[in-house]
């Protein structure tokens with residue numbers, strides 16, 4: 001069978017666009033297929049901002065990958081000539097023993113990542129928005145090198161550069177079917193069957209539809225975000241306010257990203273809850289945000305950051321794809337020789353996109369990677 005492509009990448013959201021970018025720059029004949037258009041708002045990679053941080057509370061094993069990703073973000077910015085990462089810092093708040101506070105300190109100590117501890121009694125003089133915070137916070141931590149990245153623009157920057165390096169991209173085409181056959185892989189989209197040596201699947205919330213063979217129970221959840229317009233707009237600006245991740249009593253944490261003038265998405269402080277979304281399916285998710293959901297965001301934000309409280313003036317719905325243990329999946333699909341999947345990014349994957357793309361490109365090229373990503377392999381989760 002003659003192969004048209006070295007590698008086909010299915011799904012050009014965060015991870016797929018990064019894989020296409022790396023492969024094209026390595027001189028591979030790469031075809032990227034996306035069912036919608038680049039930077040679309042129907043998956044998991046829209047909403048104008050994604051927090052980037054390094055003292056990783058989810059697990060310190062992620063830190064070397066984050067450090068590599070940071071270098072790659074800088075390279076993407078350089079090649080595109082566009083500012084994608086804004087280092088306004090991230091403020092964490094919680095009780096000493098919480099997953100967030102204990103986890104940030106652990107990763108910071110292990111990997112020498114600068115963080116600053118701030119006594120809650122002093123937070124007002126440092127970050128006035130959080131003075132009089134009424135969550136039960138025992139300690140604030142501030143990570144100055146952290147911040148946020150622009151997801152839609154980052155995806156477009158990677159895909160534009162991939163095209164400049166010879167990648168062929170098909171947008172508005174859904175892959176209906178794929179299978180390994182002989183020495184290659186067949187992928188059918190838009191009535192055409194493409195042949196490749198290797199296949200990378202990066203389908204986000206559509207993983208269950210495209211890759212049942214991974215045999216892991218993934219759950220998509222509907223995540224609502226709101227943009228708060230503070231009563232004094234300048235006080236919510238990234239010049240004076242950091243991104244934040246605040247634990248709440250008996251509730252999931254809340255996160256937020258300050259306003260930035262060149263955002264290109266709704267203006268205001270973007271606020272959401274990390275982890276309490278309702279289960280949903282990618283093609284039937286309810287994309288209408290209810291008034292009570294906006295009220296919940298306003299009330300929680302007013303408790304955490306009374307200095308910039310205000311009303312939700314824009315909102316959006318997005319999806320997490322959750323694995324049973326909250327960690328990503330990057331691996332060959334069981335029973336396959338030439339097909340690799342990256343999925344289950346559990347609401348914290350965007351900051352890793354460039355390094356995930358690099359791991360995927362390595363796996364497609366040689367079947368292995370030197371990057372320390374073994375802890376993300378499927379074997380830890382597989383059902384009998």
Ligand SMILES: Cc1cc2nc3c(=O)[nH]c(=O)nc-3n(C[C@H](O)[C@H](O)[C@H](O)COP(=O)(O)OP(=O)(O)OC[C@H]3O[C@@H](n4cnc5c(N)ncnc54)[C@H](O)[C@@H]3O)c2cc1C
Nearest residue numbers: 011013014015035043044051175204318345347349350351
């Ligand atoms: C509200 C919210 C806030 C978040 N905040 C952060 C944060 O602050 N920091 C952070 O690091 N992460 C954050 N995340 C998580 C991060 O955005 C995701 O982990 C990441 O975007 C997932 O990327 P992906 O490539 O797996 O999915 P996507 O970017 O959704 O890409 C999957 C793509 O595959 C395409 N596709 C699927 N099936 C097919 C098919 N059959 N044919 C063709 N194309 C197909 C889809 O259309 C889609 O474009 C957040 C997520 C949400 C929802």
